[in-house]
Amino acid sequence: MSEGPVRQYQVKTIASxxxxxxxxxxxxxxxxxxxxxxxxxxxxxxxxxIRILHTCGREGLVWQRLADGAxxxxxxxxxxxxxDAEWLGELASPALEELCERVMWPSVLTVPRLDxxxxxxxxxxxxxxxxxxxxxxxGFRSHMLLGASxxxxxAFCAEEEREAVLRRLRExxxxxxxxxxxxxxxxxxxxxxxxxxxxxxxxxxxFDGRNSIAVPIRLHGxxxxxxxxxxxxxxxxxxxxxRRHLNxxxxxxxxxxxxxxxxxPQRLG
Numbered sequence: 001m002s003e004g005p006v007r008q009y010q011v012k013t014i015a016s017x018x019x020x021x022x023x024x025x026x027x028x029x030x031x032x033x034x035x036x037x038x039x040x041x042x043x044x045x046x047x048x049x050i051r052i053l054h055t056c057g058r059e060g061l062v063w064q065r066l067a068d069g070a071x072x073x074x075x076x077x078x079x080x081x082x083x084d085a086e087w088l089g090e091l092a093s094p095a096l097e098e099l100c101e102r103v104m105w106p107s108v109l110t111v112p113r114l115d116x117x118x119x120x121x122x123x124x125x126x127x128x129x130x131x132x133x134x135x136x137x138x139g140f141r142s143h144m145l146l147g148a149s150x151x152x153x154x155a156f157c158a159e160e161e162r163e164a165v166l167r168r169l170r171e172x173x174x175x176x177x178x179x180x181x182x183x184x185x186x187x188x189x190x191x192x193x194x195x196x197x198x199x200x201x202x203x204x205x206x207f208d209g210r211n212s213i214a215v216p217i218r219l220h221g222x223x224x225x226x227x228x229x230x231x232x233x234x235x236x237x238x239x240x241x242x243r244r245h246l247n248x249x250x251x252x253x254x255x256x257x258x259x260x261x262x263x264x265p266q267r268l269g
Contacts, residue, residue, distance in 0.1 A: 053071055066123040091259045096121065098255075102245075123140065198249070
């Protein structure tokens with residue numbers, strides 16, 4: 001049974017609180033918004049908006065996406081189930097930023113869809129020479145058997161889940177999907193990836209001049225998503241990047257897993 005409206009008291013409202021709530025409602029309606037978007041929609045001066053967003057951020061009500069700087073209403077108060085991409089992006093954001101500070105190259109957070117991996121957050125490179133080769137944008141679909149993130153997911157997900165993905169890939173004649181019909185190739189992929197603890201993008205999957213290594217985010221036996229480190233292919237080999245930065249990448253993933261475990265003590269829904 002829902003509660004009725006708040007009793008009408010003969011008191012003044014709090015103007016600053018009203019402005020803050022107006023911003024939160026706008027974010028909930030738009031899902032994500034820039035500072036300029038919020039100014040246009042609410043009419044609140046940008047200086048005031050910055051104070052409101054800073055205050056809401058400190059209280060865990062708003063967070064800022066790394067990839068494009070957009071502000072997003074927090075999902076944590078309603079404790080969304082851990083297959084919610086925005087929820088995972090919010091949890092992962094601090095770890096991704098710290099990882100980029102340590103490694104200098106950008107990283108990408110992806111989640112599994114039916115038969116591909118979708119980019120849900122990225123960060124900008126700190127190395128000046130890496131900026132000339134842009135990272136794939138939010139919403140980008142990477143190949144499940146050729147991309148580093150897809151390979152990490154396939155190697156570490158449950159067997160039934162893996163077979164369901166492979167069935168879908170076998171139904172479509174697309175580049176890279178032929179591997180789904182090759183049990184020996186698939187066994188080598190899974191065994192090799194698990195033994196070294198990370199995956200590597202396929203050499204032939206060169207659509208952007210970059211290379212990547214990836215590690216899965218796991219919780220309660222499930223792969224929620226993957227985090228990669230990506231760099232210009234001509235700068236360094238995957239083996240050298242793994243030697244230098246695999247520990248940093250794995251530490252970032254552990255931090256995300258710890259935050260996810262703390263936010264969802266048990267699977268919901």
